[in-house]
Amino acid sequence: MPTCPRCTGPLPNTLTRSRTTTARNLPICPPCASHEAARDVAGHAPIPPNEWPIPHH
Ligand SMILES: [Zn+2]
Structure with missing residues (x-):
């Protein structure tokens, strides 16, 4: 996988294809x-891909 x-x-x-970041077209x-959707609703920018991987939430 x-x-x-x-x-x-x-x-x-x-x-x-709809399951992608808003920052880049990455799966x-x-x-x-x-x-990311929750961050967007809260007014936070998406975590940029150059800060990935992030700890699991
Ligand atoms: Zn993930």
Whole structure:
């Protein structure tokens, strides 16, 4: 199974193109996508890919 570049967790093969960061068109796992969406709602910028991998949330 591929690895999520954001959290180094498992990246499901069923991932769709919509499950990407807003910063770049990179595939990330569903938990990371949810985390980024929550940050966006809270008014925080997405964590930039050059700060990946981040500790699991
Ligand atoms: Zn992830």
